[in-house]
Amino acid sequence: MRGDLGVNLYHLAFACYIYDRFTGFGKSYRGFLQALGRELHIPNPVHRKELIVWLNRWGCRQFSHEYYAMSSKEILSWYSEGHVDVIPANRELWELTEEEVRRISGGYDELKRRLASKKRRDGNLLSVTIGPTGASKILFALRPKVAIPWDEAIRKGLGHTGSGKSYVDYLLQARQEVVSLSVSCCKHSVEIREVPTSLGRDDATLAQLVGEWYWVTQTKNCYPPSKDTVTCWAKWAM
Numbered sequence: 001m002r003g004d005l006g007v008n009l010y011h012l013a014f015a016c017y018i019y020d021r022f023t024g025f026g027k028s029y030r031g032f033l034q035a036l037g038r039e040l041h042i043p044n045p046v047h048r049k050e051l052i053v054w055l056n057r058w059g060c061r062q063f064s065h066e067y068y069a070m071s072s073k074e075i076l077s078w079y080s081e082g083h084v085d086v087i088p089a090n091r092e093l094w095e096l097t098e099e100e101v102r103r104i105s106g107g108y109d110e111l112k113r114r115l116a117s118k119k120r121r122d123g124n125l126l127s128v129t130i131g132p133t134g135a136s137k138i139l140f141a142l143r144p145k146v147a148i149p150w151d152e153a154i155r156k157g158l159g160h161t162g163s164g165k166s167y168v169d170y171l172l173q174a175r176q177e178v179v180s181l182s183v184s185c186c187k188h189s190v191e192i193r194e195v196p197t198s199l200g201r202d203d204a205t206l207a208q209l210v211g212e213w214y215w216v217t218q219t220k221n222c223y224p225p226s227k228d229t230v231t232c233w234a235k236w237a238m
Contacts, residue, residue, distance in 0.1 A: 006180030007213055009188060013199050014224035015216040016209050020201070028057045030203055032141075040141050042079040048072040051141055059151070060116075060134045067117035074114040074130070075138065083107030087143045093171060093207045094178040094192075096146065101171050104139070104147070105164035111135040112162070132162030140208070148174055148211035157218035174210045181210075 020026040032054040041047050052063050052071055063071050086103040088096065112135035117128045130138070132155070139147035150160075150170060158173065160166040182192050196204045216222050225233075 007177045007210065008181060008184035009190065009195070009198075010184075010230075011224050012181065012195070012209055012213055015213040015222075016199055016201060016204075018216050018222060019212040025058060028054060033203070042076060042084075042142070045072065048075055051075070051138070054141070055134060055137055058137055058149075060137060062116040062128045062131060062134060064117035064119070064128075067115075070118075071114075071116045071130070074116070075111075078107075078111050078114050081110070083110055084139070084142050087139070087146050089143060089145075091145065092193075092205070093146045093148075094175050096175075098172060101146075101175070102168050104171065105168045107164075108135050108139060108167050109164035111138060112164075132167070136167065140211070144208055145205045146207060147171070148207050148214070150211070150214070151219055153219040154214050158214070174207065174214070177210050177213070178206065181206075 032050060035050045036047055040051060042051075049068060049072060052068055052075075055063050056065075084107060086100075086107060088100070093101075112130050112132050114130050115127055116130045116134060118125050119128055120126070133149070133151050136147065137149045140149045148171060150167070154160075155162060155166070155170075158170065160170050178192070181195070184190075185192050185195065190198050192206070195206055196202060196209060199209065201209060224230075
């Protein structure tokens with residue numbers, strides 16, 4: 001099964017179960033939110049440090065401890081330019097128009113170009129940028145109802161590049177997944193807004209769970225077993 005055929009409740013339940021139990025990412029994110037008091041405030045230097053520490057834990061090794069102060073300043077500078085203001089804080093991804101989603105492109109491109117750290121290579125001190133993966137995770141931390149993290153494997157698997165245009169195409173693709181999911185929800189009498197609760201993930205947004213689906217299927221190439229296989233397993237459980 002390919003990841004571009006549309007996600008239903010079963011697909012999402014499987015992927016999110018695998019993600020939450022076989023990685024430490026969910027636990028790390030919940031700890032991050034707890035440290036912040038549930039909401040990230042970039043002007044707060046303590047929050048920025050918590051953000052960078054969490055990014056490290058989420059695999060963003062471009063943020064070197066030696067350069068935390070520099071990357072913190074870069075993130076604050078980007079935030080102060082108002083790039084995140086174009087992303088509604090209290091609306092879900094599927095509630096945005098295509099035009100509203102595409103406005104994210106410029107801020108994402110600007111963020112990925114900001115400095116994360118420096119490293120030495122062949123005697124030279126080179127600049128290391130936040131990059132496409134880091135930018136997506138920072139946007140997710142700021143707007144978890146809309147922005148979705150991605151990594152190189154997801155980009156490659158879904159045919160995207162690291163550009164801002166491609167990132168918004170990815171978000172629009174995820175928005176289409178919610179349309180497919182809504183059909184499954186209607187069939188099983190589940191409200192689309194209640195999907196996280198139905199999956200035992202009250203702490204998550206639906207956009208976040210779709211991102212977990214992409215990570216499990218694209219980054220780890222792990223897909224849900226067929227209906228026949230699940231039926232067989234269910235019989236064995238009796």
